[in-house]
Amino acid sequence: MRLPLIPRDNRFFDLFVEDAANMVAAARVLEQFMRNYGERERLASQLRDAEHAGDQMSHNIGRQLEQTFVTPFDREDIHALISRLDDVVDLIEEVADTFILYGIEAPTPVAVEQTEIIVRQCEQVAEALANLRTFKGLEQYWIEIHRLENEGDRIVRRGIAELFTNGGDAVDVIKWKDVYTLLEEAIDACEDVANVIERIVVKHA
Amino acid sequence: MRLPLIPRDNRFFDLFVEDAANMVAAARVLEQFMRNYGERERLASQLRDAEHAGDQMSHNIGRQLEQTFVTPFDREDIHALISRLDDVVDLIEEVADTFILYGIEAPTPVAVEQTEIIVRQCEQVAEALANLRTFKGLEQYWIEIHRLENEGDRIVRRGIAELFTNGGDAVDVIKWKDVYTLLEEAIDACEDVANVIERIVVKHA
């Protein structure tokens, strides 16, 4: 059945780009948080704002979805996409929050490297979403996102192994194992966004 | 399409009230557990019974669901409601179990305060379910449940921050971080029940 008179509502592509821009901004604030740790309270507060902004955008996309008859791709995929983008921003915010809650004195090199991975993954996701409209030429983005995830995996494994071999303080092991694990969850969440985009593109191939 | 000759089966409302009563009873037993910690073995055993009773009720509601042609609201929402109620009771039981398994000598004020939040949330959920039949006037309950969740969030954050700043024993940090996190999961699970109820009511608005 063709519905030639009812155009697909392409507004959604702009909304995804906006949502991804919020995610990239959050990732960059987390990088500043790691590099200017003296400013942590102010930057953590910015991340809470980014989280709320992201929730608002998701809510807005959800409402548009209810009012739209013909969406550019499956409703469930639109839902999956905004949920996974939300997860990334939530985890980024949770990382900063955990540093403050645990009274951590300074980020380790491992945490900084993990954060750099997140920034680069978010940038790739944002570019992929900016080019989603054509459903073409997106392979390069997820190849790079998966490569970054693999790199992140090596970093976190080195970080955790160091915790146990350095014979450090047990409370430090508890703190850093939680922080590295959270950062890795954010990295995995970026990969999950890429997987949703890949699924959408494959359906349209 | 109207089906005037097939009345909706309203028996379900009574079954939800019964299931919620079991949850409130479990929450109150956990409060006793915290306040009369010398009785912990007996009270933990009561919680295992409450968990089994809850499983039985869920199973019973599930069976009624299969035999019923017209349910008062979506089948998937009935499933979600009984699953989320089950989760609360499971987590309450798991808290008591963890205290015993970890050989904890006495509850901390933070754990007692978290338990009080759970009791009050469960009471609100039970009242909301007792009034679900009309699908009206339930806003007050979830406003209060979300307010309690926020209060619980402040309590657990204070509790976890104290663990790390007090310079206490690392094994105590491990124990209490797990216990506070589990209690917080129970608080979040109560909020999840409220969210399911809210969704059901919104669909009927």
Add this chain to the structure above:
Amino acid sequence: MRLPLIPRDNRFFDLFVEDAANMVAAARVLEQFMRNYGERERLASQLRDAEHAGDQMSHNIGRQLEQTFVTPFDREDIHALISRLDDVVDLIEEVADTFILYGIEAPTPVAVEQTEIIVRQCEQVAEALANLRTFKGLEQYWIEIHRLENEGDRIVRRGIAELFTNGGDAVDVIKWKDVYTLLEEAIDACEDVANVIERIVVKHA
């Protein structure tokens, strides 16, 4: 509606048997890992191979599923079955990986006993799948799998209680709590496979 001219595609039963054989092999390699810990690097590498082989089989079953018109049972149950089998192999591999990552010097008797439970559960799952074609006489397998899960539960509870009562080193508590929990997740994952098989059989009763 009967479709007598389109035979059900029974190839799937053979594919499940093959997938289960890979899982049993992985479980047995984990047992060797525990018993010949000096060979751990080589055996962990074998487990990574088993994980990749399992992924390949799942992928293959998924592709056959897309090309098949009449499957022997619901598509979603086939998906659930291969996902749950995958989870078991992933967790088995993760256990070995965690031993190495945490720099653990030697397995404890608790870890060895948990691994034995996993091997016996996997063998039961494999036998159940070898007999799935008839959808009959499978009760014995899941009764045994649930019994093993209960036994595993008692072992892990004893193991965790010992960690806290022995007054051991806090870093050891962190390591072993993670390892025992992972092994328990693998045991629960075997039970999840059994639950999927049970659901499939009940639908065909």
